[in-house]
Amino acid sequence: MISPILCRVVPLKPTLLRLLSPFSTTPHSDAAILARLKHRDWLTPKEATTLLTSLTDPSSTLSFFNLYTCRKDFDPTEPFCTTLVAKLAQAQHLNPLLTLHHALTLPRPQRRQFSDNFFFTLIKAYAHSFQRVDDALRTLHEMPCPPSTRTFNFVLNLLVNTRLYCAAHNLFLHAPKLGVTLDACSLNILIKGLCAQGELNAAYQLLEEFPGLGCEANARTYATLMKGLSERGRMEEAFGLLERMEGGSVDADVAVFNILIGGLRKGGRVDEGWRVLEGMMGKGVAPNGGSYNEVLCGLVEGGRFDEAKKVVERMGVEGFVPSFESYKGLVKGFCESGVVGEVEWVVRDMVGKGFVPKMGMWGKIVRCVVEREGSSGCLSVAIDSVLEDDK
Structure with a gap:
């Protein structure tokens, strides 16, 4: 006492x-x-x-x-x-x-003697309220009782998220001395750190070591590695992991497919992303708003505004809300094309979804209408002057 x-x-x-x-x-x-x-x-x-x-x-x-x-x-x-x-x-x-x-x-x-639960609360306070990563790590090492896997994983993830990759790797290796039993979450965190460093080969190797460590890879494991591959344009390898999942006992969830769709979008392969979206439904996985928004952003970025409008309409039927950036891109695209009617449709739709156009967007809309109506260049210059603070 x-x-x-x-x-x-x-x-x-x-x-x-x-x-x-x-x-x-x-x-x-x-x-x-x-x-x-x-x-x-x-x-x-x-x-x-x-x-x-x-x-x-x-x-x-x-x-x-x-x-x-x-x-x-x-x-x-x-x-x-x-x-x-x-x-x-x-x-x-x-x-x-x-x-x-x-x-x-x-x-x-x-x-x-206080339990792991107390030290978990203390470590969270150091990390979240005071950004004291050093104190969080020190507390973990000085705990009078063996840390739980939950507490260990929290600190390990904290180190990875703050890009202290060497410290994270050292902590991972120190787990046996701390009396910590590693689980799939521990390995997933380390894979996230390796991918963030660009050490994809090491991440692959760690994936192969799951069985030897008494752990089973899950959907989060594959999604983390897929994200690292997608961010570096290695989409064929990312799809290879999907095939590996489907050939094993791990079911791909919507997060996995969204990573693949997002990777295709970044590579300008939006049509393939749309096919993945439609194909996932055939595999019993329902797309969510993130799935549609990845395709929608890809279409907007590619200047395919008419097709993007159809996706917005489909999202409305499915009960999903486009992102503000997608609406912003649509307004810009239709304004540059001088299609006032479509601009009005986009604005009405986004307002109906709870978004409020900002002054910069209104500036584009006004200029579009002015130019469409054939007003003088002087008026356009005056509008530019009024709205220049929000450019």
């Missing part, structure tokens, strides 16, 4: 308490909770946790903590500390969080 003398460790000095105290006005409900801590009646750890959870203003957290740590019944149980970490993170109070973390790691007789 953590000794009550932690109240002298965590707050440190009265001067520090004043520096860390909130300056905002305490809400009435929070004031009542803080007043409750000044009473001499005994508080159980569960009651203290309930009071802490009830705070409405995150800035009241420090006042609560300072009052509670100086009580004789102060007992920092795991539920209390887990709630406290979440509250401190919400209030963006890093220094008190670091102080709490340090106090909980001090060697003390009969110190209460």
Whole structure:
């Protein structure tokens, strides 16, 4: 059990308490909770946790903590500390969080051991609220209990997402020493990092090692590798992975097909993308809005505006909404073609879908109408002058 003398460790000095105290006005409900801590009646750890959870203003957290740590019944149980970490993170109070973390790691007789769930909350706070990747990684390595695979994967993914690929690779190799059992998610994260580095051959090799590591590749595994291949224009290899999936026991989902359609679109092969979209329905996979938007963007980028309009109409029937960028491209294309009627149709459709045209788009529309009506060049120059701030 953590000794009550932690109240002298965590707050440190009265001067520090004043520096860390909130300056905002305490809400009435929070004031009542803080007043409750000044009473001499005994508080159980569960009651203290309930009071802490009830705070409405995150800035009241420090006042609560300072009052509670100086009580004789102060007992920092795991539920209390887990709630406290979440509250401190919400209030963006890093220094008190670091102080709490340090106090909980001090060697003390009969110190209460916290579970992986607490450290997962602490690591998430460091990563999401304070962008302290180093503290998140350090906490993982210093955990008194073996990290769960969930906690390990969170940090591994954090390193990959922040492009710390060498650190991610080292952490992956260090998993056995930490007592972590790797799973398919761990391997998928590493494949994502390898693909981001352009190490596609290494990613392929890792895919082959799944069985030896006691894991089975899933749709996310293949989708991650397909995305890396598609981004580098290696579409034949990406489709080879699809054939491998279909020949095995892994069912391709809509995310897999969307990656393939998007890769074809980037390569200017929008017709092939449309065939993939129609073919996936024959395989029992229903396309979603992302599937149609990939094809739609490809048509707009290729200047095939009449065909793009038909896709928009089909999306409306299917209950999907085109992206704002697609509408923007359609307006631009039809304006450049001088087809005022089609421009009006696009604007009406996008407004009906909840989009609001911006001034830059209105500028193109007005110029289109002016030019279509044969107005003078002086008027066009005046419109350009009025709308130049939004170009």
